[in-house]
Amino acid sequence: MAEKTIKCPLPGIFYRRPSPDADPFVTEGQKVTAGDVVGLVEIMKNFHEIRSADDGVIDRFLVGNEEAVEAEQDIAALRG
C-alpha cells in the first residue's frame, strides 16, 4: 500500500508548533482526521496552517522544525 503523506501547500519555513513555547500541533504516533492542523508554514512573514488531507496516524515527520520547505513538499508520512 502506497504511503499517504501530508503535503505543505506553500514554500517557506516549516514549524511544528503554533508558537515557540507551545506544544507541537501533533506528535508522531498521534491520530489525525482530515482537516486537522499539523503544522505551520511561514511564507513572506505570513503564517499558514498545514492541514492533513486524510485520516490516519502520523508515522513520522519528514522535515525538521524551522527547515525550509518547497511548495507541495511532503512534510509527514501517515500510516493506517
Place this chain on the structure above:
Amino acid sequence: MHKVLIANRGEVALRVVRACRELGLQAVAVYSSADETALHVRDADEAVCVGKPPARDSYLNAGALIEAAHRTGADAVHPGYGFLSENAGFARRCQDEGLTWVGPSPEAITAMGDKAAARELARQAGVPVVPGTAGTIGPSQAPGAAAGLGYPVMIKAAGGGGGKGIRVARDEAQLRAGIADAAREAQAAFGNPALYIEKLIEHPRHVEIQVLGDAHGNVIHLHERECSVQRRRQKLLEESPSPAIGRRTREDMAAAAVRIAKAAGYTSAGTVEFIVDDEENFYFIEMNTRIQVEHPLTEMVTGIDLVKEQLHAAAGEPLTITQADVVPRGWAMEFRINAEDPDADFRPSPGKITGLEFPGGPGVRLDTAIYAGYSIPPFYDSLVAKLVVWGRDRQEAIARGRRALREFTIGGIATTIPLHLRLLADAGFQRGEYHTQYLDGVVLA
C-alpha cells in the same frame, strides 16, 4: 573607511551598494543560499554566502556576518533596515571587532529601542507624548492605569515597534485579554514580554520626521513623511509633504524631532514618529534608529542622498549639508509594491517573474532588486519594489503615480499594483483626508 559590508538583502542592499559606488567605497554583499541569484550579490564588488535560507541562519547570524567582514577585509558594516539594524548588541559587537557601524551608537539604539523609555526621554525633551504609562506595567497594574487614562487604550510591546505587538482595548475585559495576548506575542517576536499602555487616539495620522546627525554635534531634520496608508499597521503608500498638517505644525514637529535626537545623542539617519490627531495635535510614539524603507521620499523632495550622509557620518566626517541646505520642493509619493494578491486576501505570491517592464520618464524613481526571470524566495518579506514619483504639486504626483503604475508590468506573480491604482482613484485619498485605519476600514472593508 574603504570597504562596507552590507548586512542585508533585496532593494535596500542594492541601495547601499549604489551609495558606496558613488563614494568610491568597496561594497561587500552577503547572501543566504536562497539569494544566490539576487541582484545585490551580482552588483556588489564581492559577495559572501553567510548561511541557509532562514533569516536566523543567515541575515540574523551575527557570527557569520562578522566573519564575512573579516574575511573580506571590510572595515564598516551597514545594516540596512530590519534584520539587525536596530540590534544594539550587534552594533556593539561590530565596534568591538574593529568595524565601523553605519548607524547611531549602540547607546542611542538602546535608548530608543525601549519604547517606554523613549517616551520618557521625549517627555523630558519637552515633546508631547501620547498620554500613557510612565514605564512598563504588569498585568495587575494595567486595569488601574487604563482606567486612569480612560478607554479606549492601546497596549504596546516595550521591546517592539514597527506596528507589531499591539492590542486595542475598549474595556477592562478586552484589556485583560489584550495584555495576555500582547505579552505572549511580544515574547515570541521580540524576546521581551514587557508592555506599556497609551491612550488610543482614534483615526490618527502617522507623520514622521527624518533626522540626520554626525559626530560633530550637528543634528538636522529633513522634514516629514506621511505614512497613514497602512494595511494591518504596515505602511503601503507614503507621501511627502504631509497633506494633513499646516506650516506651524510642520515646524513644531520638526523642532521636536531635533530635540529628541539631540537628547539621545543621535548620529546617522533616524526617524522620529508621531501620531497627529484631527486637531493637528501631535504626539511622539517612537524613534526608528535606522534608515527607513520610505527614505526615498525625502531624497526626492530635498535632493539629498541620505545613505551617503550615513556613510559620511560613519567615517567621522561632518554632514555635507546644514539645516539651511534642506529646502524641500514639490511632492513625492511612494508605492510599496508587494508580492501579494489583493484579490485573494493579500495571499503571498512567491515565484518566478516571467515578464517585466519598468516605468520611467520624468519624476519616476524605482528602487527594486527584481529582474526578468528572478524567483522571489518565500523566506523574507514580500516587498518587491518601491515606485517613487515626484511632481511639482500633489496633483501632479498623483497623475504621475497613476501613469507609472500603469507602465509597470510584472508577470508571473500577483502584486499590489492594482491596490495602489485603486487608492489613487479614491476620493478620500485624493482630498488627502485619510488616517491609519482608512485603508483597512474604508477602502478594503
